[in-house]
Amino acid sequence: VTxxxxxxxxxxxxxxxxxxxxxxxxxIGLVIAGYGxxxxxxxxxxxxxxxxxxxVNLRPILRSDFMxxxxxxxxxxxxxxxxxxxxxILEDMINEELLMQRGLEMDLPSYxxxxxxxxxxxxxxxxxxxxxAKRPTAAEMHAYxxxxxxxxxxxxxxxxxxxxxxxxxxxxxxxxxxxxRSAAADLRxxxxxxxxxxxxxxxxSGRFMTxxxxxxxxxxxxxxxxxxxxxxxxxxxxxxxxxxxKPVVESDGLHLLLMVKHRFPTAQKFEQASDGVWRDVxxxxxxxxxxxxxxxxxxRADVVVAPDYAP
Amino acid sequence: xAIALALITIAGAYAWREHGIDLRLVRTDPAxxxxxxxxxxxxxxxxxxxxxxxxxxxxxxxxxxxxxxxxPNLGNNVWLYASDPVNVEHTILYGIRSGHPKxxxxxxxxxxxxxxxxxxxxxxxxVEFLESLAGARYDVPAAQRGRIVYNTTGNCFDCHASxxxxxxxxxxxxxxxxxxxxxxxxxxxxxxxxxxxxxxxQAWIGKLTxxxxxxxxxxxxxxxxxxxSGARG
Numbered sequence: 345v346t347x348x349x350x351x352x353x354x355x356x357x358x359x360x361x362x363x364x365x366x367x368x369x370x371x372i373g374l375v376i377a378g379y380g381x382x383x384x385x386x387x388x389x390x391x392x393x394x395x396x397x398x399x400v401n402l403r404p405i406l407r408s409d410f411m412x413x414x415x416x417x418x419x420x421x422x423x424x425x426x427x428x429x430x431x432x433i434l435e436d437m438i439n440e441e442l443l444m445q446r447g448l449e450m451d452l453p454s455y456x457x458x459x460x461x462x463x464x465x466x467x468x469x470x471x472x473x474x475x476x477a478k479r480p481t482a483a484e485m486h487a488y489x490x491x492x493x494x495x496x497x498x499x500x501x502x503x504x505x506x507x508x509x510x511x512x513x514x515x516x517x518x519x520x521x522x523x524x525r526s527a528a529a530d531l532r533x534x535x536x537x538x539x540x541x542x543x544x545x546x547x548x549s550g551r552f553m554t555x556x557x558x559x560x561x562x563x564x565x566x567x568x569x570x571x572x573x574x575x576x577x578x579x580x581x582x583x584x585x586x587x588x589x590k591p592v593v594e595s596d597g598l599h600l601l602l603m604v605k606h607r608f609p610t611a612q613k614f615e616q617a618s619d620g621v622w623r624d625v626x627x628x629x630x631x632x633x634x635x636x637x638x639x640x641x642x643x644r645a646d647v648v649v650a651p652d653y654a655p
Numbered sequence: 656x657a658i659a660l661a662l663i664t665i666a667g668a669y670a671w672r673e674h675g676i677d678l679r680l681v682r683t684d685p686a687x688x689x690x691x692x693x694x695x696x697x698x699x700x701x702x703x704x705x706x707x708x709x710x711x712x713x714x715x716x717x718x719x720x721x722x723x724x725x726x727p728n729l730g731n732n733v734w735l736y737a738s739d740p741v742n743v744e745h746t747i748l749y750g751i752r753s754g755h756p757k758x759x760x761x762x763x764x765x766x767x768x769x770x771x772x773x774x775x776x777x778x779x780x781x782v783e784f785l786e787s788l789a790g791a792r793y794d795v796p797a798a799q800r801g802r803i804v805y806n807t808t809g810n811c812f813d814c815h816a817s818x819x820x821x822x823x824x825x826x827x828x829x830x831x832x833x834x835x836x837x838x839x840x841x842x843x844x845x846x847x848x849x850x851x852x853x854x855x856x857q858a859w860i861g862k863l864t865x866x867x868x869x870x871x872x873x874x875x876x877x878x879x880x881x882x883x884s885g886a887r888g
Contacts, residue, residue, distance in 0.1 A: 394678045394865065406748075411684075415741055466756065474754060479853060619771065622850075
């Protein structure tokens with residue numbers, strides 16, 4: 345073992361030189377890092393790739409885009425444009441790229457509604473492009489029509505009256521039921537509605553109104569459906585002209601529904617319905633693709649919902 | 656060792672030279688390449704094999720296209736979009752209605768009858784009008800009615816031009832025959848108006864290298880010329 349006293353001595357000047365060199369290295373490193381940080385010039389690579397006409401923070405501006413833009417701007421074949429014209433387009437494209445990158449840097453899409461909308465519309469358009477493009481074949485349309493036949497019919501309409509035998513202080517359910525039964529018999533016998541109403545003290549329910557008056561005209565079936573509950577609609581829909589539905593008890597009395605006139609919806613043949621089928625096939629395909637896309641995005645996303653809105 | 660070094664040097668020099676030519680092909684303005692026989696020949700050779708590999712399935716081995724698919728003939732010098740090198744290269748890069756935001760998707764042949772814009776009878780009349788333009792036999796009163804529909808409610812003139820010679824800015828083909836994208840018979844024309852058309856060419860950006868796109872473009876731009884000289888020969 346060598347004793348410390350026997351080790352060769354390092355001269356003081358050599359120690360100082362090492363320290364100075366290390367400190368200089370650290371200083372130069374700091375200066376370069378600082379320059380890189382605060383100049384925001386980004387990293388440069390050797391040169392512009394052959395297919396690009398410029399690189400803006402490493403994003404290429406393609407020659408093809410540049411040439412198309414130049415032709416479009418000056419309405420001239422690219423070969424006939426001057427160097428000045430080309431330089432102008434290039435400068436514009438560089439500026440545009442810089443502004444776009446600045447927009448991303450500022451996280452513009454996160455708060456600017458216009459940018460958000462444009463982005464959302466762009467993505468949706470890209471997702472649905474293929475479906476929008478596709479024309480359904482005759483076989484696809486026929487298959488769709490067959491499986492959705494009920495959808496393709498003309499609009500039916502009804503002329504109807506909803507008469508009520510009121511359950512006021514004087515009347516009981518039994519007396520109302522008796523009045524309704526007699527009124528129904530008279531109506532079936534073809535007596536005028538107004539006469540029967542007067543005779544049995546019936547009033548119009550006000551369920552089917554138009555412009556403040558009882559609607560005595562044709563009402564589309566979908567509108568009737570919107571105004572009555574499912575059970576009542578099911579009772580009404582098979583009624584033919586002059587038929588009366590079985591009286592229904594509601595909170596205000598016994599309702600007597602008279603079908604004055606019923607124009608039933610008629611099923612459309614494929615030839616008549618084909619335009620609608622065509623639109624529906626496309627609309628459904630679009631909806632499907634959108635849903636798949638959203639499902640995929642949700643699947644890979646981390647979405648956390650506040651407890652009060654958690655599903 | 657000396658021989659091996661010499662061979663490596665020669666191979667390296669050759670590869671470097673080839674690389675230089677490829678770079679020149681991508682960097683040079685397309686119009687100038689057309690007048691550089693050597694560069695053009697190299698690109699066309701390369702482009703021909705690329706066409707066979709990527710495009711012939713739809714456009715046909717002899718560039719003849721297919722009226723069943725609605726793919727245009729690329730050898731007859733009838734272009735849907737502008738035929739200059741810059742525009743053809745743009746079409747190859749981004750495609751037609753390909754879903755790429757830069758694709759050519761400004762217009763689309765709408766389903767005029769399906770959408771209710773015109774009636775089926777109107778469409779039949781327009782077909783007669785088109786037959787009259789194409790020099791075929793036609794029903795005169797129907798064609799006269801069809802001409803009115805073409806220029807009014809049908810809005811056909813807006814894309815196909817009032818003289819029906821088409822507008823390459825929109826990719827709207829001429830409707831005067833004898834070249835038809837989907838066929839010029841009455842039934843096919845009627846179906847085009849009934850259901851619309853929506854031809855698609857995929858975007859090749861990212862699938863082909865810039866050099867391949869450039870070569871393919873030069874092959875396609877020169878193909879009609881070659882086909883014509885071949886026909887004459």
